[in-house]
Ligand SMILES: Nc1nc2c(c(=O)[nH]1)N[C@H]1C(S)=C(S)[C@@H](COP(=O)(O)OP(=O)(O)OC[C@H]3O[C@@H](n4cnc5c(=O)[nH]c(N)nc54)[C@H](O)[C@@H]3O)O[C@H]1N2
């Protein structure tokens with residue numbers, strides 16, 4: 109399926125402008141959602157070396173100036189000495205429009221760039237100036253929405269036009285109602301500045317969301333199991349799973365298509381934890397009652413296992429041999445088995461192979477290979493592929509023995525869209541016109557009321573500027589946790605050491621805490637109409653007033669089915685709504701809550717209690 113806005117993010121991290129280019133050429137980096145080092149320690153597939161801190165330090169010592177646009181100061185490392193613009197959550201599009209208005213009205217935009225590389229600027233301008241709807245999207249208008257002073261917005265706009273400027277967006281902004289808009293609008297703003305494709309200028313997505321973004325390494329794909337072909341054509345956007353279970357047969361819109369939810373009778377879940385990642389968990393618990401059978405693979409007795417009919421115990425990476433590899437990382441890692449599988453645990457692949465045998469196609473699935481034979485085979489294919497790219501790899505035995513190898517893939521001059529800038533016809537973008545679509549005929553033709561033909565400001569379903577904020581006056585940001593990956597290893601030492609009275613810490617501004625009589629390390633209740641959870645208060649002026657930050661990942665621990673959550677899982681509070689009919693993404697960062705002190709009757713956390721295992725019955 110073609111992606112109208114370009115390639116999906118995971119493919120995009122590989123092509124982002126490399127850190128050495130930013131350190132050498134950028135003068136100003138404006139970071140929406142910061143560039144949070146806490147997130148940069150991972151890659152999809154594995155990581156050989158942590159490089160982000162080093163390159164940010166290099167950039168700063170070269171004199172690059174940073175602006176952190178985020179409700180949380182900690183999204184920018186202290187050593188960046190970033191100017192902090194603590195906007196209201198979910199209002200980035202308004203801020204970007206205000207910046208664009210200043211640039212346009214002061215004639216600072218690059219007409220030649222817009223003419224040569226873009227389509228549809230003239231259809232966007234009437235919206236920007238207010239000619240089409242009577243509301244100029246000027247700095248004063250933006251200030252009323254995002255609560256950054258108009259003069260600050262104007263000054264920043266002039267600075268961005270005068271300097272070699274990179275606009276960087278974290279991935280979190282997409283996880284909000286109308287989360288498509290800030291990415292599109294940031295790209296339009298970068299196009300107006302005319303620096304896309306120049307070293308250190310333009311726009312970048314996902315710096316620090318994965319270490320791969322900006323890593324000065326040439327991407328080399330491969331070393332993945334064959335995916336086979338899915339016989340089932342039915343598709344749903346992943347964030348619509350509760351809708352699907354609750355409304356089989358109901359129609360929904362997605363990216364120009366009208367689709368229907370299938371009637372799902374059995375759920376088979378392997379990898380990923382919906383009781384971690386999904387929004388409005390109390391609603392998911394109800395939806396989860398609909399299918400007749402739920403089967404899961406899990407290494408841990410977590411909420412996913414607790415909500416299954418059949419749990420197939422799966423091994424952790426420590427109990428099997430594997431290869432660690434991400435396409436934009438210089439390392440290939442031999443992951444030697446550290447311990448034999450515990451209890452009855454089996455590798456996911458072995459479980460599927462055993463099922464395939466019972467279904468009569470084991471040979472087609474497992475291709476007659478054992479675990480080590482698979483690793484050898486995948487590595488050999490990768491080695492041949494690498495040789496075609498003139499990268500020499502040792503043979504499998506030498507690699508396995510060495511434990512890790514570093515590939516010669518240095519690429520410290522990569523600039524996003526440099527080839528397009530040099531030759532727009534020879535290197536067109538993956539858009540319908542081949543150019544930057546400030547106005548998209550394709551999206552416009554969908555006729556959606558929640559995503560128009562050009563970026564625009566839509567009020568989120570919940571935000572601090574809404575009437576609903578009178579009843580639930582705090583905006584909940586549920587970002588990625590510092591002490592773990594999502595819900596993984598939450599019972600581990602590192603994660604547990606960070607808890608407050610066994611619960612996930614929630615950051616609250618001193619003024620908001622004082623107004624509620626909340627003191628540091630108090631157990632608090634967070635609530636809205638969707639649910640209630642407990643957490644441990646951490647008072648900090650690193651968070652904007654009116655915002656509370658409760659990271660994701662505390663194992664879901666309801667006192668009763670869909671009742672009080674005791675452990676601090678924010679997803680009992682978040683909103684289960686598609687970002688728009690275009691993308692139907694998750695709106696996790698769009699949620700208003702209230703918070704109060706919990707004085708007595710604080711229930712114990714039971715998230716980590718193991719089940720009672722009954723002795724096997726004789727056959
Ligand atoms: N330690 C750790 N690292 C991780 C992960 C993890 O679980 N733990 N998860 C990995 C994964 S899968 C992903 S997708 C990436 C995610 O990478 P991101 O999506 O970039 O990470 P987040 O921490 O969710 O968000 C970054 C910051 O955005 C800010 N923010 C939230 N809402 C808004 C808003 O409306 N406007 C602005 N301007 N800022 C906002 C928050 O303060 C937050 O700290 O991280 C990866 N890295």
Ligand SMILES: Nc1nc2c(c(=O)[nH]1)N[C@H]1C(S)=C(S)[C@@H](COP(=O)(O)OP(=O)(O)OC[C@H]3O[C@@H](n4cnc5c(=O)[nH]c(N)nc54)[C@H](O)[C@@H]3O)O[C@H]1N2
Nearest residue numbers: 378379380381384385405406408422586594595596660696
């Ligand atoms: N409120 C809110 N919600 C969010 C987000 C947010 O910012 N805010 N971020 C979203 C994002 S970006 C993401 S990527 C998702 C992440 O959501 P998930 O990817 O669903 O979260 P994980 O906790 O990583 O789930 C991995 C599960 O796999 C299990 N597991 C680990 N190793 C193995 C194995 O080898 N085999 C098997 N079978 N299982 C294994 C783990 O025990 C765990 O239960 O969360 C999303 N949800």
Ligand SMILES: [Mo]
Nearest residue numbers: 279317588594
């Ligand atoms: Mo993610």
